[in-house]
Amino acid sequence: MGKIRRDIRSAQASFRFWPERSVSFRAWLLIFSWFVAGSGSVLCGSPSVASDHWSFQPVRAVPIPSPTRHNPIDAFLDQRLRERGLRSAPPASREAWLRRVSFDLTGLPPTPSERASFLADRSQKARERVVDRLLASPRHGERWAQHWLDLAHYADSNGFELDADRPDAWRYRDWVIAALNRDLPYDEFLTLQVAGDEAAPGQVEALIASGFGRAGPREEVAGNIDPEVKRQDELTHVTSTIGSVFMGLTIGCARCHDHKFDPIPAADYYSLQAHFAGVQLQDPPIYQPEELTRFQAESNRIRVLIQPLAEARKKLEQPYRDRLRAAKETGLTPQEKAVRAKRKEDRTPEEQRLFEGTSTALNVTWEEVAEAFAQHPADHQQREALKRQIHDLEIQMPPPPARAMSMVEVTNRLPETQVLFRGNVKAKREAVEPAPPRVLVARRGGAPAPPPVERLDPTRSGRRLALARWMADPSHPLTSRVIVNRLWQHHFGRGLVATPSDFGARGARPSHPELLDWLAGELIRNQWRLKPLHRLMVLSEAYGRDSDPVDSTSHRSDPDNATWWRMNRRRMDAEGLRDSVLAVSGRFDGAAGGPGVRAPLEPEVRELIFTEAEVVDLWPVDPRERNHHRRSIYLMRKRNVPYPLLNAFDAPDAQSPCPERAVSTHAPQALALLNSQFAQKAARDFANSLLAHSDKPSLRVEEAYLRCFGRKPTTSEIKAAIRFIQADSRPEMERWTDFTLALLNTNEFIHVP
Incomplete structure (x- = not known):
C-alpha cells in the first residue's frame, strides 16, 4: 500500500502538461480512476491478509482473573482498575439501584409498594429476587423489543412520499416482544428473522418473524421506479441490515466498490446478497x-x-x-x-x-x-x-383479515446474482454464488464453514437457512460478540465496543477485550439465552455503583469512565420518558399487543401535516381514550408523522438501523414537557391522584416523590413544596397541577441514576 502511494506521488511530482512529461495524462487518469473506484488490494487488503483484525479472530476462552470474585464481570473490571491505579466508586443507594434496574429491565419506574417491599427485604438475595421478578415481567419484553426495533428500523408505514400504512406490521413487533419475554435463544431468534419460512415451514410465527427484512422503509410509487432498480434497493436494504445488525459490519459500503476500510470486496457483498436472490416480499394470508x-x-x-x-x-x-x-x-x-x-x-x-x-x-x-x-x-x-x-x-371498520408481512421464497424464481459496477443495475459484471464474506471464512484459527444447503421445504432453496446457521454457529467470531455488546451498551450506557454496529477497522476497539470474549462465551454456554446475561450484568458491583461519586482522582484520570469505575448517569429515552410520565400520573394502561394506536396529535402538528379533510382520513384517533395511555411501543409509528414528544427526545426516524440513539439537549424538549397537551393532561391526572391519596399536603408530597424519584423527600423539600403550592389563591387542583408538572420537568425525573 505504502509503495503504491509513493509511486503515485512520484508520478504526480513528475507530471507536466507539456510534451516532456514523464507520465501521460491518459495514464494518470487511469491510475486516478482505478484508485477512486476502490481497488480491493489497495484500499482494503486481501481477506487473507486483513483477517488479523481483532473482531475476525475466534472468541477466546478467557480465564476469570479472580475466580473467587462473586461476579466474573467485576473480576475483569477490577483488574483494569488496579492496572490504572483507580478506585471504584462506592455503591449507589438501594433506592437508586432499584430505580436503575427497574428502568433497564422494564422501562418503567418502581412503584412505591415495590420500593417498600425491596427496602424491607434485608436478605442477601433481595436484589436477586428483584431482578428475577423484573425479568419475568411482560414489561421486560416490551422494553427490550424497543431496542431491537430500533435496529430493525421498524415502523407501521412505508415511508417516502406516500407513507402508506402497513396494517399487519404490528405482528412482527408483537413477535419480538413475545420472543424476548420467553427468552427465545438468540441463535433461534436470529434464524427465524433471517429464514423463518425455511427454518419452520408452515409455521405462522416463523413467517411473521421473517418480517425483520420488511421492517424498514419501502418506496411504493407505481410507474415511477424502474422495477429492476426497486428490486435491487430491496436486496440492498436486507443485505446491509443483516450485515450491520447481526455481524456488526458496515457491509453495505461494499455495494458500489470494494470496502474502503474492511476486507470486504464488492464480490463478497453480492455473494452475501445472493442468499436473498429468490426472496419475494409478500403478505400471505394467515386467516381462516x-x-x-x-x-x-x-x-x-x-x-x-x-x-x-x-x-x-x-x-x-x-x-x-x-x-x-x-x-x-x-x-x-x-x-x-x-x-x-x-x-x-x-x-x-x-x-x-x-x-x-x-x-x-x-x-x-x-x-x-x-x-x-x-x-x-x-x-x-x-x-x-x-x-x-x-x-x-x-373507525368502526373491522381490521382486515390477518396477513403476515414477510419474506418468502419460490425456488423457480432464483435469478442469477451478478456484481454491479458501482452499484448500477445496468452495469452487470461477473456472476457470483451465495457465500459469506471470505474474511470470516479464511481467518486464522479455523472458522465455521458455510453449512450445506438443507431444503426442509421443497418450495424453498434453503440459502437463507444456511446463512442463518452459519451466523449462529458458536465459532462465528462476530455474532455472539455483537449481541452481548448491545446488552452491555443498554445496561451501562456505552458498549465495550463503542461502535455497536461497526466492529470493522473504522470501529472502536474493545475497551475490555477479555471481558467481551468471556461474555460472548458465557452466552453460548447458556445456550444463547439472553436473560442469564441480563441477570449477571445488573447484579454486578459495577452496575450497582454510584453514578456521581466524589472522587477527584478517578475523575481526573478517567473522566470518560472508560474503566467503568463508576456508573454512567443516563437520560431516559423518548419512549421511557413518556411511559414514566403515564406511570407516575396513574393513567398508564398496560394492555399488550395489537395494531398500533393512533393517539391525539398536537393541533399544530395536524395543521402542518394534514389538510383540513385529510385529518379524518389519515389520522383517525382511537375513540377509546384509555388506549391513548398505552405504552409507547404500541403507538402507531408512521414514518412521516412523528409524535412531537418522542421526536423532541431523539426517537429515531426509522429510516435506517439505529444502533445508538442521539442524546441532545435543546429548547423544544422543555417546551414539549411543559406545554404539550400530553404533559399538561398527565400533570392534571397526577395531581388528581395525589388529592385522592391523602388530605395531608405532606403525605401528598411524599407520594409524589416516591412515584417520580423512587425516594422520600427530605424535610426541606417537603417545606419548599408546600410553600410553592400555597403561594397563591388559585383553586387547589391548579396549584397541585403546577407542582406535579414541575416534578415531571426535573433532571432527577428524566434521568436514570
Whole structure:
C-alpha cells in the first residue's frame, strides 16, 4: 500500500502538461480512476491478509482473573482498575439501584409498594429476587423489543412520499416482544428473522418473524421506479441490515466498490446478497375462510351506512365548489378560455400544456372549501356533523383479515446474482454464488464453514437457512460478540465496543477485550439465552455503583469512565420518558399487543401535516381514550408523522438501523414537557391522584416523590413544596397541577441514576 502511494506521488511530482512529461495524462487518469473506484488490494487488503483484525479472530476462552470474585464481570473490571491505579466508586443507594434496574429491565419506574417491599427485604438475595421478578415481567419484553426495533428500523408505514400504512406490521413487533419475554435463544431468534419460512415451514410465527427484512422503509410509487432498480434497493436494504445488525459490519459500503476500510470486496457483498436472490416480499394470508367472510360482511354493512352520509356531504359542498371554481374562471385570460373551449384532439401540444396548467389552477382545495363554509355557520355546522358521523362509522371498520408481512421464497424464481459496477443495475459484471464474506471464512484459527444447503421445504432453496446457521454457529467470531455488546451498551450506557454496529477497522476497539470474549462465551454456554446475561450484568458491583461519586482522582484520570469505575448517569429515552410520565400520573394502561394506536396529535402538528379533510382520513384517533395511555411501543409509528414528544427526545426516524440513539439537549424538549397537551393532561391526572391519596399536603408530597424519584423527600423539600403550592389563591387542583408538572420537568425525573 505504502509503495503504491509513493509511486503515485512520484508520478504526480513528475507530471507536466507539456510534451516532456514523464507520465501521460491518459495514464494518470487511469491510475486516478482505478484508485477512486476502490481497488480491493489497495484500499482494503486481501481477506487473507486483513483477517488479523481483532473482531475476525475466534472468541477466546478467557480465564476469570479472580475466580473467587462473586461476579466474573467485576473480576475483569477490577483488574483494569488496579492496572490504572483507580478506585471504584462506592455503591449507589438501594433506592437508586432499584430505580436503575427497574428502568433497564422494564422501562418503567418502581412503584412505591415495590420500593417498600425491596427496602424491607434485608436478605442477601433481595436484589436477586428483584431482578428475577423484573425479568419475568411482560414489561421486560416490551422494553427490550424497543431496542431491537430500533435496529430493525421498524415502523407501521412505508415511508417516502406516500407513507402508506402497513396494517399487519404490528405482528412482527408483537413477535419480538413475545420472543424476548420467553427468552427465545438468540441463535433461534436470529434464524427465524433471517429464514423463518425455511427454518419452520408452515409455521405462522416463523413467517411473521421473517418480517425483520420488511421492517424498514419501502418506496411504493407505481410507474415511477424502474422495477429492476426497486428490486435491487430491496436486496440492498436486507443485505446491509443483516450485515450491520447481526455481524456488526458496515457491509453495505461494499455495494458500489470494494470496502474502503474492511476486507470486504464488492464480490463478497453480492455473494452475501445472493442468499436473498429468490426472496419475494409478500403478505400471505394467515386467516381462516370464515374470518374473511365476517370481515367482508361487516365492512359492507358499514359502507352502506356511510354512503348516504357521504352523498349528503357532497351535495352540501357542491354549490360552494361551483362558486369557488366560477370565481377562479373569471381570472382566466382570453387565450386560456379559448384553449379550454377546444376539444382535446384539436389542441396543439403547447395548448395541451396550457390546458393542464389552468386545470391545476382551477382546482378547488379542501382548505378553500373549509374557508367558504366558515362564512356560513349553519351550513358549516351541518357539514361538521356529517363529517363526524362518517368518521365515527369509519373507525368502526373491522381490521382486515390477518396477513403476515414477510419474506418468502419460490425456488423457480432464483435469478442469477451478478456484481454491479458501482452499484448500477445496468452495469452487470461477473456472476457470483451465495457465500459469506471470505474474511470470516479464511481467518486464522479455523472458522465455521458455510453449512450445506438443507431444503426442509421443497418450495424453498434453503440459502437463507444456511446463512442463518452459519451466523449462529458458536465459532462465528462476530455474532455472539455483537449481541452481548448491545446488552452491555443498554445496561451501562456505552458498549465495550463503542461502535455497536461497526466492529470493522473504522470501529472502536474493545475497551475490555477479555471481558467481551468471556461474555460472548458465557452466552453460548447458556445456550444463547439472553436473560442469564441480563441477570449477571445488573447484579454486578459495577452496575450497582454510584453514578456521581466524589472522587477527584478517578475523575481526573478517567473522566470518560472508560474503566467503568463508576456508573454512567443516563437520560431516559423518548419512549421511557413518556411511559414514566403515564406511570407516575396513574393513567398508564398496560394492555399488550395489537395494531398500533393512533393517539391525539398536537393541533399544530395536524395543521402542518394534514389538510383540513385529510385529518379524518389519515389520522383517525382511537375513540377509546384509555388506549391513548398505552405504552409507547404500541403507538402507531408512521414514518412521516412523528409524535412531537418522542421526536423532541431523539426517537429515531426509522429510516435506517439505529444502533445508538442521539442524546441532545435543546429548547423544544422543555417546551414539549411543559406545554404539550400530553404533559399538561398527565400533570392534571397526577395531581388528581395525589388529592385522592391523602388530605395531608405532606403525605401528598411524599407520594409524589416516591412515584417520580423512587425516594422520600427530605424535610426541606417537603417545606419548599408546600410553600410553592400555597403561594397563591388559585383553586387547589391548579396549584397541585403546577407542582406535579414541575416534578415531571426535573433532571432527577428524566434521568436514570
